[in-house]
Amino acid sequence: MNVETSGLTRSFRRRKAVAGVDLALGAGVYGLLGPNGAGKTSLLRVLGTVIPPSSGELRLLGRDPAGHAERREIRRRLGYLPQDLGYYAGFTVVEFVEYIALLKEMPRQRVPRAVAAAVEDVGLGDRARSKLRTLSGGMLRRVGIAQAIVNEPELLLLDEPTAGLDPEQRVQFRGLMRRMGERATVIVSTHLVEDVGAACDRVGLMSDGRLVFTGTPDELSARGAGTGVGDAPLERGYSAVLAEIRT
């Protein structure tokens, strides 16, 4: 298992953003759905070692991130795309991805090839030498994805990766996620249920910091049969589970 959590909580003062999450994930693409403020981003930040958990057990890639040496090893094998990607406007696409690769302590001789491959994978090969300040929002999102996958991570955490991408790019990105999911654990937080349906093997639905549903996309769709609100089966399942929780 690449991700193992048990009773994982993360509090911000009195508010529990993550309230007892149990997860056990191996290779594959795991979609994380939920309304705004459900705790998806907080959970990803804990899994990304940005913030430590308040309580509960957490093991990532078979290691305990509480220890410095193990956390460092986890981070070498981790890819993370935050919801709000900051970037250095004066860096080129290649330089920014290279910068992150070097900070992830990739062997120097591997970096140029890995950077080129990551930039190609997100379809930015023709803009590789462009300064980030000249790129559109969608292109910047793709730069964010490139930096997350540059080290071929064993654990890839993506917070709303397809926000700002056009339909064609989203289709390409789903393909990329599926490829990554063949050998790594990919956790994608998103509001776009069609991404989940197209690319995820499993899906989790969060509400008020808790995982209120875990299963396959088909199982989630089945929960909405005849009762849910929405245009697509997954949307109906999503709204049905949330309605059930609220009542």
Next chain:
Amino acid sequence: MIGLLRLELRRNITPFLLPTLAILLWLSPYGRSLTGTAVWTRRGEALQETLLGLGPAMAGAAAWTASRENRARTRELLATTARGGWSRTLPGWAATALWGLALLAAATGVLYGLTARAATWGGPPWWPVAATCAALLAFCSAGHAIGALLPGRFVAPLTAIGTFLLVVVAGALKTADASLGLVSPVGQVTDPYRALYYRAGHDLPVVELIFAAGVIALPLGLLALRGGAGGPLVRPAGIVLTAAGTAVAGTGLWLAGTGHIVANQGIATIPRLESRGDGRPIAYTPACDRTPIQVCVHPAVKARLGAAVAALHPVTDRLAGLPGVPTTIDQRMVDGPSIRGSVLLLPAPFEAYDTRGRIRGRVAREMRADTAAGLLLGAWDGTGSARQAAVLAVLVAAGDPPDGADLPIRDTPGPAVLAAARRLAALPQPAWHQWFAAHLSALRADRLTLKDLP
């Protein structure tokens, strides 16, 4: 680390500051020194003064780079990488420092290269170069720490402005002879021209270097003590750097506190240091011209000999051949004129050495007045109406204004003295010569009154 450093070097802000820095350099004493005579000691001091502009600019650049994560909101992303905060930002500091050193090396190369081509005596002083490099690194360290601890959009300009004010205050303390101010790399306390005549030692640059070394280490150490700085080795490294930086900077301050300026020799001595700027005279062979009254200058200012001779010519031409008048004028490090045998020792006119081209205006008139008084009277307290009139007569005959304003005396001479001087100056050359030949001894002994003048 090398890969990160190369990346940081490519994307550092310092190259974008180059035009501004070039203007700052040109406006600083560095630029002004290029228009003066090529004297090594003068140029070494001017190099240190570049820090007045360069130091704050580099501190600002370092603060800008260090505050980048906060400004660009990359902190969350970078927190998930394997490198801790300290080692992650260190290449940015190193890149700024390397750019600063490269800029300083270029400025030193230009200054010392031009000096090497034109200098006529001595060699390049390297201690000021070392002290300036260390101070530049200290500015980068301090700016880096400020940028990391107080990240914000305005931290870079505020750091630059704050550093500039600090440098100005430190320089003023140093110039005001406050001992602790001696650690400041900026501020003039020693006389670069005096250093041509007396051994100046390295005490001052050494103590500046020690203090700067402490300031380089201290901020980097403090940053390593912050939470999230890095692994288990970073904190001990931070403790060592902080302790060592504090100890070394403190040592620099303590040494400076024991130092003092030897006013009459224009040198700074730190007794605890062994470089011993002991003020012993430096032997040299003066550069002299071949006019009837020979003018000699220090070989370092040989390039100004022709201009000095031309400025003094109206006076020396008038007095040449008079019995008892010295046949050589030696401009050197003395407090006032005195005659030794046939040599008149005159205070070296450093202001005239510092210019280019002909020596004109007030500087030239004062040189002529000192020379006329020295040749006629040797050491002179400025009193005695007849002696004032005689010196003034030489100046009037040389074409200087007949008001006595440039005479080396405290007050402007009275109307009677001015009238006597004009009368004496109006005498035909043979009569003039004859009168001085007959009365020079009495004039020097202050035995004449205005009535004795023709």
